[in-house]
Amino acid sequence: MKRYEDLSxxxxxxxxxxxxxxxxxxxxAMSFPVLGQFDPEFTDIxxxxxxxxxxxxxxxxxxxxxxxxxxxxxxxxxMVSLIAPGDRVLIPIFGRFGxxxxxxAERCGAEVRVLEKxxxxxxxxxxxIAAMENFRPHVVAMVHGETxxxxxxxxxxxxxxxxxxxxxxIVDAVATIGGVPVETDAWMLDAVIxxxxxxxxxxSGMAPITYNERAxxxxxxxxxVERGLRTGDVEPGELSFVRSNYxxxxxxxxxxxxxRLNHHTEMTSMLYALREGLRxxxxxxxxxxxxRHILHEKALIAGLTAMGLNLYGDPESxxxxxxxxxxxxxxxxxxxxxxxxxxxxxEIASTFGPLKGLIWRIGTMGFSCRENNxxxxxxxxxxxxxxxxxxxxxxxxxxxxLDVYE
Amino acid sequence: MKRYEDLSxxxxxxxxxxxxxxxxxxxxAMSFPVLGQFDPEFTDIxxxxxxxxxxxxxxxxxxxxxxxxxxxxxxxxxMVSLIAPGDRVLIPIFGRFGxxxxxxAERCGAEVRVLEKxxxxxxxxxxxIAAMENFRPHVVAMVHGETxxxxxxxxxxxxxxxxxxxxxxIVDAVATIGGVPVETDAWMLDAVIxxxxxxxxxxSGMAPITYNERAxxxxxxxxxVERGLRTGDVEPGELSFVRSNYxxxxxxxxxxxxxRLNHHTEMTSMLYALREGLRxxxxxxxxxxxxRHILHEKALIAGLTAMGLNLYGDPESxxxxxxxxxxxxxxxxxxxxxxxxxxxxxEIASTFGPLKGLIWRIGTMGFSCRENNxxxxxxxxxxxxxxxxxxxxxxxxxxxxLDVYE
Numbered sequence: 001m002k003r004y005e006d007l008s009x010x011x012x013x014x015x016x017x018x019x020x021x022x023x024x025x026x027x028x029a030m031s032f033p034v035l036g037q038f039d040p041e042f043t044d045i046x047x048x049x050x051x052x053x054x055x056x057x058x059x060x061x062x063x064x065x066x067x068x069x070x071x072x073x074x075x076x077x078x079m080v081s082l083i084a085p086g087d088r089v090l091i092p093i094f095g096r097f098g099x100x101x102x103x104x105a106e107r108c109g110a111e112v113r114v115l116e117k118x119x120x121x122x123x124x125x126x127x128x129i130a131a132m133e134n135f136r137p138h139v140v141a142m143v144h145g146e147t148x149x150x151x152x153x154x155x156x157x158x159x160x161x162x163x164x165x166x167x168x169x170i171v172d173a174v175a176t177i178g179g180v181p182v183e184t185d186a187w188m189l190d191a192v193i194x195x196x197x198x199x200x201x202x203x204s205g206m207a208p209i210t211y212n213e214r215a216x217x218x219x220x221x222x223x224x225v226e227r228g229l230r231t232g233d234v235e236p237g238e239l240s241f242v243r244s245n246y247x248x249x250x251x252x253x254x255x256x257x258x259x260r261l262n263h264h265t266e267m268t269s270m271l272y273a274l275r276e277g278l279r280x281x282x283x284x285x286x287x288x289x290x291x292r293h294i295l296h297e298k299a300l301i302a303g304l305t306a307m308g309l310n311l312y313g314d315p316e317s318x319x320x321x322x323x324x325x326x327x328x329x330x331x332x333x334x335x336x337x338x339x340x341x342x343x344x345x346x347e348i349a350s351t352f353g354p355l356k357g358l359i360w361r362i363g364t365m366g367f368s369c370r371e372n373n374x375x376x377x378x379x380x381x382x383x384x385x386x387x388x389x390x391x392x393x394x395x396x397x398x399x400x401x402l403d404v405y406e
Numbered sequence: 407m408k409r410y411e412d413l414s415x416x417x418x419x420x421x422x423x424x425x426x427x428x429x430x431x432x433x434x435a436m437s438f439p440v441l442g443q444f445d446p447e448f449t450d451i452x453x454x455x456x457x458x459x460x461x462x463x464x465x466x467x468x469x470x471x472x473x474x475x476x477x478x479x480x481x482x483x484x485m486v487s488l489i490a491p492g493d494r495v496l497i498p499i500f501g502r503f504g505x506x507x508x509x510x511a512e513r514c515g516a517e518v519r520v521l522e523k524x525x526x527x528x529x530x531x532x533x534x535i536a537a538m539e540n541f542r543p544h545v546v547a548m549v550h551g552e553t554x555x556x557x558x559x560x561x562x563x564x565x566x567x568x569x570x571x572x573x574x575x576i577v578d579a580v581a582t583i584g585g586v587p588v589e590t591d592a593w594m595l596d597a598v599i600x601x602x603x604x605x606x607x608x609x610s611g612m613a614p615i616t617y618n619e620r621a622x623x624x625x626x627x628x629x630x631v632e633r634g635l636r637t638g639d640v641e642p643g644e645l646s647f648v649r650s651n652y653x654x655x656x657x658x659x660x661x662x663x664x665x666r667l668n669h670h671t672e673m674t675s676m677l678y679a680l681r682e683g684l685r686x687x688x689x690x691x692x693x694x695x696x697x698r699h700i701l702h703e704k705a706l707i708a709g710l711t712a713m714g715l716n717l718y719g720d721p722e723s724x725x726x727x728x729x730x731x732x733x734x735x736x737x738x739x740x741x742x743x744x745x746x747x748x749x750x751x752x753e754i755a756s757t758f759g760p761l762k763g764l765i766w767r768i769g770t771m772g773f774s775c776r777e778n779n780x781x782x783x784x785x786x787x788x789x790x791x792x793x794x795x796x797x798x799x800x801x802x803x804x805x806x807x808l809d810v811y812e
Binding site: 004007008009010011012014016018019021022027028029030031032033034035036037039041042045048052068069070071072073076080099100102103104106107108109197203204205226227241242243244245246247262263264265266267268269270272273275276279282341347352 | 410413414415416417418420422424425427428433434435436437438439440441442443445447448451454458474475476477478479482486505506508509510512513514515603609610611632633647648649650651652653668669670671672673674675676678679681682685688747753758
């Protein structure tokens with residue numbers, strides 16, 4: 001039988017668009033002994049987490065809780081619960097994760113119409129609104145921050161139009177929540193999905209979501225109580241019931257409500273981590289946290305520019321927490337990434353599809369977004385580029401970043 | 407703004423059918439810093455975990471990996487991937503979790519036939535086989551260990567019959583894996599789902615699964631590569647594609663294969679925990695671990711019997727790791743449970759549906775299954791019953807358990 005060694009992961013400086021480094025206080029929270037899922041101490045922790053999620057999403061919604069899975073589990077839960085087979089769904093796509101929404105909507109049995117924008121820019125609200133007027137969708141689903149291209153889509157005008165047309169607006173805010181403003185109520189977003197492993201800096205494993213009464217009303221038309229738990233006859237929603245048990249938000253909200261109707265076994269240790277990550281986020285304060293992300297982005301860009309590197313994409317729509325850098329001509333981007341990881345312990349990201357091989361993506365998210373990481377990365381990148389034969393102005397990048405900090 | 411306190415969960419003695427106590431070495435593993443999901447150190451950990459899962463499931467299957475969600479996420483992944491809409495699915499039910507399989511199969515669009523057995527017993531293999539001959543199912547889905555009733559279903563003969571009739575056999579071994587034998591290959595199980603938070607004593611959050619080439623062949627007929635990642639035109643499986651993106655095993659296995667095709671962001675810290683839990687399980691040895699569970703069950707039963715309590719259900723089919731106890735007449739079962747938790751820090755379980763209020767369920771699973779927990783529970787239960795006015799032979803229960811240990 002094969003022997004397995006003690007776990008001993010290296011300490012990494014993770015400057016990707018997620019997963020990013022985790023605050024030691026969050027890691028510590030996961031090492032606490034577990035409680036039973038119906039232990040009153042545990043249900044208190046569930047309730048506290050809901051309260052903190054409402055603050056994070058800036059919402060008065062009753063429903064704000066994590067779905068137990070990675071970020072895309074929250075996206076699928078919102079979509080499969082809010083999109084009935086045959087519903088018209090409009091999906092404006094400006095990067096890789098818009099395609100994921102398309103994919104999931106198709107699997108939900110929706111009649112999907114997509115709008116595609118050239119990668120590197122975002123939509124004018126008017127473009128989306130014009131398509132809505134033409135297509136009359138039941139649901140619009142859209143990415144807020146596209147990590148594949150480093151862009152952020154303004155949402156408020158589209159949200160207002162959805163409200164006016166009585167259409168539900170589902171927003172993937174996985175990359176933005178906790179790092180840049182996400183105004184659920186003010187922007188009239190009906191369902192929002194956040195991520196843990198990015199700007200919240202909690203390990204991957206839960207997907208915080210929130211949704212309002214308009215979304216809940218649709219859920220409830222499709223609801224049924226699980227076999228083995230229900231007592232009466234067929235429920236009203238029997239015919240159009242949600243195709244997933246695990247992702248049926250109508251059942252999940254019963255579990256997260258005072259009813260505590262048994263569904264899954266809540267992920268104890270991940271919930272501890274999420275609670276602690278939220279606590280640290282709110283303790284810092286959302287406004288201060290967003291300002292911190294802007295400061296370090298500025299220092300990073302100053303350093304990269306001083307090194308002679310160019311940024312990718314329309315500057316107007318740049319996402320604060322992801323900086324896409326054009327790989328200098330003739331340089332093997334993967335070789336640079338490997339050397340950064342192997343020799344310096346620093347991870348940056350490549351990307352997907354049409355941009356593969358053309359850009360690097362540098363994340364400045366959550367706990368990873370701090371001065372010593374920015375300075376460390378700039379110094380290492382300069383050294384690695386020189387080692388790859390690139391003519392780089394030597395010793396300027398870190399100075400430029402320090403200038404920003406001073 | 408509300409202030410949130412430091413996390414400080416009480417230390418509990420958890421004697422339920424899960425979630426159960428977690429070995430401190432597993433808790434420690436979760437507190438290690440995270441790695442990026444494509445970091446070679448992390449993909450090594452993924453591969454090691456697959457190797458350990460093959461040993462746990464006693465299988466030569468290529469595919470053995472965790473689905474990222476709680477136990478029922480693994481069940482839903484196996485079912486939604488292996489059951490095409492319109493497939494005939496036979497579900498023999500002998501407790502609450504059989505109803506869950508029925509529920510999920512319906513949501514998959516299957517033509518479901520159920521067999522129901524009175525709670526407290528299990529099926530004769532011949533009953534299931536006769537129903538198969540009549541119904542000619544594409545899939546049989548069945549629970550191995552029913553925690554709601556504390557029963558275990560023999561599977562080998564049904565597995566052989568499924569193979570003979572060219573039908574897929576999906577088994578929910580959530581409650582049994584790591585605590586009682588689960589022989590994937592010898593019993594001819596085509597897909598098996600294990601749980602983490604029970605006999606493996608890892609926190610809830612992942613669902614280890616395995617499936618063989620017969621199951622994979624069916625998956626591949628329904629496969630397509632995700633939009634935003636695929637390069638060519640429509641894939642062969644386009645028409646009968648799996649209705650879930652998150653649970654599409656065809657895509658999950660590409661992510662767990664050397665291709666590493668991007669899907670979700672793997673749950674770093676939960677994978678650390680699973681790896682450590684598997685390592686401890688294999689270090690103890692499966693045979694020794696099963697024997698340990700039998701020993702402590704014996705001591706528990708000796709103590710309960712000496713206390714004058716009666717067990718629920720057919721003794722022939724008793725599940726080693728869950729002991730169901732009839733609540734003495736006139737006793738408020740919930741009041742006993744609350745006093746055990748509030749005064750002694752010990753959690754035992756109630757149950758579901760028809761048995762609610764009639765039985766308690768005591769788990770002896772994984773790390774919770776140890777001598778000092780058994781003795782502590784017996785002493786506390788005796789005291790609490792006396793406090794509830796039950797006439798109990800005093801001071802015999804612990805002695806009876808000690809006799810078993812000596």
